[in-house]
Amino acid sequence: MQQPQQPVLRDIVLVGGGHTHVGVLKRFAMRPEPGVRLTLICRDTHTPYSGMLPGYVAGHYRYDEVHIDLRRLAEYAGARFFGDEVVGIDHDARQVLCRTRPPVPYDQMSINIGSTPRVDSVNGAGDHAVPVKPIHRFNDRWQTLLERVKHHAGRTRVAVVGGGAGGVELLLAMQYRLSRELVALERDPGELTFALFTRGERILPTHNARVRAHFLSTLARRRVEVHTATDIVDVAGGRLQGADGTWHAADEIVWVTDAGGAAWLRDTRLALDDDGFIRVGDTLQSLSDPRVFAAGDIASQVNHPREKAGVFAVRQGRPLADNLRAAVTGRPLKPYRPQAKWLALISTGDRHAVASRGGLCLAGDWVWRWKDWIDQRFMAKFNDLPPMEGDALKATRTSRVALDEEENAQAISAIAMRCGGCGAKVGASVLSRALSTLRPVDRDEVLVGLHAPDDAAVVRVPPGKAMVHTVDFFRAFIDDPYVFGKVAANHALGDIFAMGAEAQTATAVATVPQGLEAKVEDTVFQMMSGALEVLNAADCALVGGHTGEGMELALGFAVNGLIDADGDGALSDSVLTKGGLRPGQVLILTKPIGTGTLFAAHARLGARGRWIDAALESMCQSSRRAAACLREHDATACTDLTGFGLLGHLVEMTRPSEVDAELDLAALPLLEGAEETIAAGILSSLQPANVRLRRAIRDQAAWVEHPRYPLLFDPQTAGGLLASVPAEHAAACLEALHALGYARAAVIGRVLEPGEALEPIHLRDGNLRE
Structure with missing residues (x-):
């Protein structure tokens, strides 16, 4: 009889796939923490590296070269990947609330979702401007613009709102790419006009005068209109208006300014700054809830304010991973102090870049090659995943997680030699709590069903019907129990539908890895929630089931269906x-x-x-x-x-x-x-x-x-x-x-x-x- 693996004792939930969290995943991949499970919740499977986005827009990189595959990285790290969008936090229940799936429990959580352009703060911008974030939406619009310019001759006016490094770099990349597309088609690049708008008195306000002068010269040489001290107050179809009342024509408007925190954060207990960013201390913990960490653009480190730059998010990966590890193992957390000066490498679209740090300004094609080397090396850390060796493969059975007395007893039980037979069933209280909120669809034929305290279901066969029976069962092939439940239910129902029958009732059988009761309960709840969504949509009543312990998560269903039959029991032609x-x-x-x-x-x-x-x-x-x-x-x-x-x-x-x-x-x-x-x-x-x-x-x-x-x-x-x-x-x-x-x-x-x-x-x- 095999001994079970180390049970899950604590859950770290990572919300968002930003630059800091990919670093956390990589560090836990290289040194797993026994008893600790990571779950990454992110709407997008592929997260872009912001440093290479302008190069992608300019056409120097392919899509996969500038995106980190989060699902693959999570698999490498032994973490669960849940493809969904977080919309809230239940601090009392310690649950992350998601848009389309059941809440996800956490012991410690971290938020790394970046900033959100506040286009709604300007009249019409939400309807007519394209925010650069979230990047997947910008990319869709960018691809549409590319195709429109290539296939429809005529003047195209592009406006970028935002005079920081991000706005200037993106504008120059777009101009370079679109101009080259027109030249390739033997058309005049003069069909394109570009304009940059910023409310500030100068562009690139956080960089030195030499850097600003270099970019002003570049913009002028490339005939880009620069409108400084121009606060955009209104946006309409094909134009935008400054505070002085002047309207400016624009066929495409890209918004790279006025970023703030996600709107859902306002409904949490988290302390936020005036822009909606999460206020954190030196250990990257929220000032209002020490179980919640934050990093990257979404975090505002109150003792060390810095501008929003990717370099800080990248460098927070190690201290965040170390402090999350310390938090779940009961060890002291360490403060993190970001550097006061940092190197910025800003490209001009045409394989030319400028290095900026303090009073330093270096420019040239060689700077772009230097930037390219740095960026490619960074991406290789997360896309070229080496095989695990040595200690990384040896997750010891001894966990450092600090447990209370009851949890410790459950953990000892979970790793002890387990009984077979009925001793391998999941405990009645755990199962009843997991299933208590599930609401199977009602069918008149179900006389005794899921929530009746009886030994079996009782189901009536309607007159003129014959029964169709099928059964399917398999172990999990993905680490998301909710999605696995949906797939398992769909798989089991397939035989019923293929025969032309309607699904009537289903009985579930599942095996769940042993562990702390709270973890087992949530796994059953997540899995059966997904399955029940599918069963209810098929008007199939879940009437009972059996759940036992096993080495791996598995789920199956015995499904009954109904099909037309005559009074003598002969099947109809519809079968x-x-x-x-x-x-x-x-x-x-x-x-x-x-x-x-x-x-x-x-x-x-x-x-x-x-x-x-x-x-x-x-x-x-x-x-x-x-x-x-x-x-x-x-x-x-x-x-x-x-x-x-x-x-x-x-x-x-x-x-x-x-x-x-x-x-x-x-x-x-x-x-x-x-x-x-x-x-x-x-x-x-x-x-x-x-x-x-x-x-x-x-x-x-x-x-x-x-x-x-x-x-x-x-x-x-x-x-x-x-x-x-x-x-x-x-x-x-x-x-x-x-x-x-x-x-x-x-x-x-x-x-x-x-x-x-x-x-x-x-x-x-x-x-x-x-």
């Missing part, structure tokens, strides 16, 4: 089985494939975070409406894609139908990144078993080298529906599926008359000339 394929029909797949290889790659740090985001979004999409749509378009056979992969499930359909089938490899809808991970040789552990079905492919040897061939065997989790539809209904069916949100639904093949050969599956590549 879809695997044996209903008919020659001449087309094969429709409602979701893209590739989950097996992608999550195998994720476990090896070989997948980009956005690939995993897209895969999870697909897996969380219910197949309920897709199944109804397929029936409306006269589908005669259907199955859901799961562990056997596309080929395995198609073979299961051809055998009872006594037909052959043809698949078009070029037509297969694939999840983003699946081809890349397959090409890298990263396969699911179930793939070898699925590959045994290759004997069902006619001329199999001719297709082995095709880049999409391995994806035929890729096991799917919560995959789409594979159905046969009359060819004359295919176009209308696809149009309806797309309208319902199944954007990647596609015709992937056709049903053939049975051939003389034993192999029922024919392959083709529609992109190749036949």
